[in-house]
Amino acid sequence: MATTSGGSGAVARWVGDFLGLPPLQEAEFVPLGAAVVVSAATFIAGWVVWRSLRTWLEVIADRVAPGRDTDQLDTGRLAKGLGQALAAVLLSVVAAVGAWPPYAEFVFDIAITLVVGVAAYYLVAGAFGSRTVARAAAVVIAAVTISRRYDRLDALEESLDGISLTLGSVDVSLLDLLNFGAGALVLYAAFRVLARVARTVIRSRTTLDVSQRELAEKLTMILLSIVTIFLAIDLAGINTAALSIFSGTLGVGLGFGLQKVVSNFMAGIVLLSDRSVKPGDTIVIDTADVAGEVTKVGTRAVSVLTRDGKVHLIPNETLMTERVENWGYEQQRVRLRMAISVAIGSDYDLVQRLMVDAANAHERVLAQPVPRARITAVADNGVTHELRFWISDPEQGLGNVRSATYRRILDAFAEHEVLLSNPSVELTDPAAARPEPLAPHD
Structure with a gap:
């Protein structure tokens, strides 16, 4: 037991030395307890106010994007994230006010880190809808927060900065790569959030038609992409003057190669x-x-x-x-034409009336303009009548309307004994068509 107690005490002293804390026996428990109570109360207050924040976000979203799709942004998670973000700000202010003992400061550091991580999780989850991305963002942001608040972790940054790779005349350290990666992730996250908000606002504008919304959405995405690319170039420290010369040469080559795409x-x-x-x-x-x-x-x-x-x-x-x-450029109506030929000598007025009645019987045929039938051709074997009528929903198909109307016309013709025209057949004498025998040679 003595050995175990001694080992535990050694570990506690090592942790205290690493974190810059005095021995536990020197801890001031009253300020420490106050720090714990304040941290817990602030964390709970962040959860309490999220419902009011959600109502506020719903009002703003309805004003900015009326008629929006409620699944595009999770205002509940965003409200929880904002509540914890406010709690983190409040904790930071309380920790900065007054001279807190070391253990109380340590409690505030841990509490602020946890609250910031929770806020990051709900904000990212509410904006992106992905819990995996939200968890990764929460871990990274919490690690950055504790490293910034706890100065003893600067030694890790110095160690990472010491691991470098020389590329020509440029030294790139592991810390530079990590900073660039973190910055790129922040840029990508900001791009996704702004793109999603812009898409929600544009799609909710009922004053714009479909094509105008599509155009506005595409132009906004192009603008956001260009801004993000230039910010990433600046973040990487690339010389834009040299890049402009290279991009000019590359642009000429791509202009010829991607002519069809452009x-x-x-x-x-x-x-x-x-x-x-x-x-x-x-x-x-x-x-x-x-x-x-x-x-x-x-x-x-x-x-x-x-x-x-x-x-x-x-x-x-x-x-x-x-x-x-x-068919829908200026108006949605489309006129259909249907031709049918009847025998010569038929009652042509009856034929046209039956054709018009067949068109009017279909539910998709418009009453105005009224369907009409006209004689369009006369031949030795029959008279061709053409039925003309309008429909307003061509996207539902044309063949089904023609088929149903033809069926009604044929049924009406059969009922009123109207004969269809027969194809003309030329009859010839088989004997006359037989070739004559060749005359014998003299």
Whole structure:
């Protein structure tokens, strides 16, 4: 027991010496107890106020992004993170006020580190929705916090700074790499948060149509990406003057190699800005033999979903240079034409009335403009009538409307004994068609 007690005392003295703390017998327990109570009370207060903070965040989110998707940002976790962040600030202020004994300062250091880690976890989880990323961020930020508050850990930084690698005339230490990695992670996290907030705000703007929201979202992402790249270059300490010369040479080469990519990108920006083709439109591209609904206008291609369930990726440049039918550009209505030929001598007024009645019987056919039937061709074997009517939902298909209308027309013709035209057949005399025998040679 004496050996065990002596060993425990040696460990306690070593820990105290490493942390810069006096022996435990010299601890002032009243300030130490006050530090523990203040730390616990502040931590609990951070949990108490999170509901009020959540209501405040909901009000702000509704004002900034009305009609937003509630799944895009977890305001509950964000409120918990903000509550613990306020608790960390309050603890830092209390720890800085007055002269606290060493053990009380140590309690504040540990409490602030834990509260900052909890705040980082909930803030990152609320913004990104990933618990794995949130845990990693909490550990890293807590480690940085304790290293900044506890000066004795500066020796570790000096050790990491002493491990270096020479690249030409530049010395890169392990500490520099870690600082750059931490800075890059912070930049990436800030980019993701800003991009998510911008996307939420843009998508909630009901005053913008679909194409305008797509264009605003893509331009915002491009701007954020450019700013993040330049900040990363500055963080890495790269000479921007030399980089500008290199980027100019690289830009010329990429200009030739990526000409089609740039052309499709610019065509996509034009399509989104002039709203000639937007998600939800039904288009027909004759040269590509594609007809379907536009589901997405990307920076490189447009996604078109056909009635067969196939998705075609059409380059944006094709939509700018080829002939494209857009059934929903100015209006959603589309006129269909259906031709049918009846025998000569039929009651043509009856034929046209039956065709119009068949169109009016379909639920997708519009009452205005009214369906009409006209004689379009006369031949020796029959008279062709064309039925013309309008529908307002071409994305639901055209063949099904034609098929149902043809069925009704044929049933009506059979009921009223209207005969369809027969193809003309030319009858010839088989004997006349037989070749004559050759005359014998003289």
